[in-house]
Amino acid sequence: MAINAMSISFRAGALSVLILAIFLVTWHIATSGTGAVQQMDPEYAKLMGLNATQGKSAMPGPLQVGATLWQHLTNPFYDNGPNDKGLGIQLAYSIARVGMGYLLAVMVAIPLGFLIGMSQLMSRALDPFIQVLKPISPLAWMPLALYTIKDSGLSAIFVIFICSVWPMLINTAFGVASVRKEWLNVARTLEVGAFKRAFTVILPAAAPTILTGMRISIGIAWLVIVAAEMIVGGTTSRSRTSSTRSS
Amino acid sequence: MTEKLISIEAIAKRYPAPNGVQTTVFENLWLGINRGEFVCMIGHSGCGKTTVLNILAGLDAPSEGVVIVDNQAIEGPALDRAVIFQGHALFPWRTVLGNVAYAVGSKHKKWSKAQVNEHAEKFISLVGLKGAEYKKPSELSGGMKQRVGIARALSLEPKMLLMDEPFSALDALTRGTLQDEVRRICLSTGQTVFMITHDVDEAIYLADKIVLMTNGPHAQIAEIVENPLPKDRERNQIHKHTDYYAVRNHLIDFLVSRSRTFKDEIAGKPWDPMNVPLVRPVAIPPSAPEPMRKRA
Structure with a gap:
């Protein structure tokens, strides 16, 4: 075998x-x-x-690409001014942006998802907004973000945030709303308070669904960073891809 | 005169139907349960048994009427009424000890962790699960899971134990052992129990009183059967008792036909839902003259 x-x-x-x-x-x-x-x-x-x-x-042929790639990989941290930085530095910038946008999304999506999942009223009230905002493309957010925020770096973070917030929000709300009623009844018969119930019963019960949402979101955040940096410019892992092409 | 612990007074449960008319599951239900009594409720699906239990637990509210526990009306779930759920309802992310300790900690908020665990372990060994404290529910068999459910409920040392078909999901052998355990524990602690079941034999073995519900909608308590078997009955001897078949036949007759036709049975006769007949089916001696040997 x-x-x-x-x-x-x-x-x-x-x-x-x-x-x-x-x-x-x-x-x-x-x-x-x-x-x-x-x-x-x-x-x-x-x-x-x-x-x-x-x-x-x-x-460019494979040998050319290989040579350039090798050159970048062997010297990832050089810094020749704002438009010529090493691969490592640019990757770090991209990861920092994804991390920031994603972290903001987690901080908003999980508490809000809990609220929507636990309260029928909030779920109904917020549903139209979610349904309208959710399908907006990252490319459509970009000009809006650039125009209102002005700063390109913050715009990229905002676009990552707004695009990765939905899967987490919806999964958290779904996970919280579909916690088995029996478990909630156990908590009720034990006279467990609402706060303790949220942390000791609902959170562990909904954790698998919440984590699934978080995984989908991090994937989306990484997809969106390419689009975001392509438009907002600056130090990015994207600028490396296009400069490889032109050299 | 025994003290009445629970008094169900004129409760009803109605649901709005799509056509605007209300569906009444049951109405004008009166029932008293004495301290230390083991009461079983039997009836077909849809007669509202589980609703009655949920109302007693405080998980559901009656549309009309009140339930009084120890001279106080029920206003919601409380720690003095512990529920053993049909599907055990253990938290899968907690160990056996964790599940029981969660209940103990909820009741005794000031206790230290060691105190809570010690109390929890006492009840885990009471249901025969010593050695499995650190197992997760997924590592346990169905019978063992339900034992944890029982330990969790008993660890609260409640005034009243409520059981909703606690053994229906178990195989026959496990069910028998667990019934023995529950009976032993309840007898030794003088626990007041209200249990719902479909199983006539389970009711005869465990209960002091058996409440018969007619079919829903508009279900009502038809009668209360007093168990004629002695308190010290044993599972393997019970069927040899002279009154066993009398009470068993009475219950089965009710479930098979009278639960359906009970309304016709009492039609035109005076009927007081506050004082339903208390029946004690006993065997009629074979020496009795023929006309007396009517259906028990």
Whole structure:
């Protein structure tokens, strides 16, 4: 059994390496260029760039990308002014933004979710607002945030916050509202106060659902940071992706 | 004259129906329970048994009427009335000890942790779960879970123990052992118990009085059956008792047909819901003349 399992994981690994190799070779061949050099006006050739004039592909090949990647990875913390920082510094900025936005979302979503889950009145009253705000795209929040907040960094944090708050809010409310009635009845017959009940019965009972919401939210936050930083600019892990492209 | 611990007075439960008319589950229900008495309520599904129990527990409020416990009207759930739930209702994130200690700590808020645990462990060993204190409910069998539920309720040392079909989810063998344990504990502590059951044999084995409910809607208490079997009855001897079949047949007759036709039975006769007939079915000696041997 163990031998069998090992051989299948070994074969799967080998197959993955093979697929990667095929991909890299295809990439290399596809970007190696046509070789045909066109005669053109030197002024026009300057405008078109080296790629067009020397018959090379506009897309960098795997060797080029690999070399640049290696260069960034070996020196992740250099700082040459606001528009040229190492990969490590930029990643740290992105993580800090995601962390800030996500933390704010947790602080708002979980208490509010508790309120909505525990009170039918609040649930009904807040439902229209949630239903209207929830489907708004992160891209739609961006200009609004930039216009009102002005600061690009804070805008990014706000967009992450507003996009990652919904799954957590809805899951928390759902988890709290669907705590088994028997458990609540136990707490009631034991004359447990509302505050103690929320922490000793509802929180542990709803914890799996709340955690699911938190996991969905962190995924969304990480997706949204790319969109947010693409528009707001500044020191980002995104600027690294586009500068790799242009070098 | 025994002291009346619980007095159910003229309670009714009505639900609004979609067409605007109210559905009455039961109405004008009167019942007294004496201290130290074990009372079982039997009836078909839908007659409102569980609602009666929930009202006694304070988890539900009657549409009309009051329930008086120890000269005080019930206004909500309280620690002096412990409930053993049908589905044990243990907290799965707490251990056996944690579940019982949660109840003990809720009652004795000033106790230290050691005191609470000591008290909880006393009741865990009372239900025969010594050694399983640190297990989670998911590691226990159905019978053991219900034992924890019983330990949790008993650890409150309540005036009144309320049980809603506590053994119905268990297999026959486990059910038997647990019935024995509950009977032993309740007899030794003089516990007042109100229990709901579907099981005629369970009622005969455990109860001092058996309350018969007619079918809902508009359910009512038809009669109260006094158990003719001696207090020191034993499970494996009970069926040999002369009155056993008398009381058993009486209960089964009621459940099979009289619970349905009871309204016709009392139609036109004076009926006082405050004082329903107290029946004590006993075996008729075989020497009795034939006409007297009517259905018990």
